[in-house]
Amino acid sequence: MGAIELHARASRTFDAKLAETQALLRQAAAQYSPVTQASSLGAEDVVITHLINSLELDIPVFVLETGMLHPQTLALLERTQATSRVPVKVYRPVTESVIQFVAREGNEPMYKSIALRKACCHIRKVEPLERALAGQRAWITGLRREQSNARADVPLIDTSDEATTGRAKFNPLANWTWGDVWHYIRLNAVDYNPLHDEFFPSIGCAPCTRAISLGEDFRAGRWWWEDEAAKECGLHVKNDEVSTQ
Numbered sequence: 001m002g003a004i005e006l007h008a009r010a011s012r013t014f015d016a017k018l019a020e021t022q023a024l025l026r027q028a029a030a031q032y033s034p035v036t037q038a039s040s041l042g043a044e045d046v047v048i049t050h051l052i053n054s055l056e057l058d059i060p061v062f063v064l065e066t067g068m069l070h071p072q073t074l075a076l077l078e079r080t081q082a083t084s085r086v087p088v089k090v091y092r093p094v095t096e097s098v099i100q101f102v103a104r105e106g107n108e109p110m111y112k113s114i115a116l117r118k119a120c121c122h123i124r125k126v127e128p129l130e131r132a133l134a135g136q137r138a139w140i141t142g143l144r145r146e147q148s149n150a151r152a153d154v155p156l157i158d159t160s161d162e163a164t165t166g167r168a169k170f171n172p173l174a175n176w177t178w179g180d181v182w183h184y185i186r187l188n189a190v191d192y193n194p195l196h197d198e199f200f201p202s203i204g205c206a207p208c209t210r211a212i213s214l215g216e217d218f219r220a221g222r223w224w225w226e227d228e229a230a231k232e233c234g235l236h237v238k239n240d241e242v243s244t245q
């Protein structure tokens with residue numbers, strides 16, 4: 001059974017949530033230019049890219065190509081670039097930083113310690129993210145409240161860092177359920193990562209993502225060898241070296 005058959009179930013208020021999301025995306029394009037969508041090419045992000053394209057909004061998309069993505073994700077990236085009306089830009093880590101880090105710590109530093117895992121995330125994700133966001137007045141993410149305890153209070157528009165960074169963060173799917181996301185994908189025949197059909201709810205770098213079993217927590221497939229509290233990559237963490245987000 002594929003992800004659509006397993007998950008697509010609209011919540012009672014789906015239509016209202018969709019209208020709210022569309023209004024937020026329009027607001028972001030109208031009031032926060034330049035604005036960009038950060039896409040991991042996961043289910044939430046393909047929904048947002050589809051909405052941006054169908055609403056014909058001037059919101060370019062970017063993807064962080066860490067050098068560790070699954071082939072299925074890279075193939076989806078190529079298809080997205082070929083079909084998207086808005087540009088889909090790719091940001092990669094600084095080659096020299098990766099070479100030096102791998103020479104020093106080996107190919108699988110993420111399993112040695114949380115500090116090394118975070119160092120890897122910094123080189124491959126956080127620094128490229130800073131480049132992708134430079135000069136942007138807002139960015140759009142696929143964060144949902146349901147995804148984890150750490151995300152339970154995610155606001156639709158987060159302006160808490162705007163005074164210091166000049167940048168707001170839109171989370172237009174904050175209220176959506178996993179069933180809503182897949183309902184939208186089914187309804188609009190949105191192209192998605194086939195890893196979702198293999199029980200990967202949350203898709204990231206290959207060494208740090210695994211399938212989950214029925215009943216496991218949504219983010220159990222990310223950094224599964226670490227405590228729950230440590231499980232953010234730095235992209236959505238406040239009060240650290242990337243307090244721009």
Ligand code: SF4
Nearest residue numbers: 110120121124205208
């Ligand atoms: S998710 Fe894993 S492989 Fe990807 S940047 Fe972080 S530690 Fe490195």
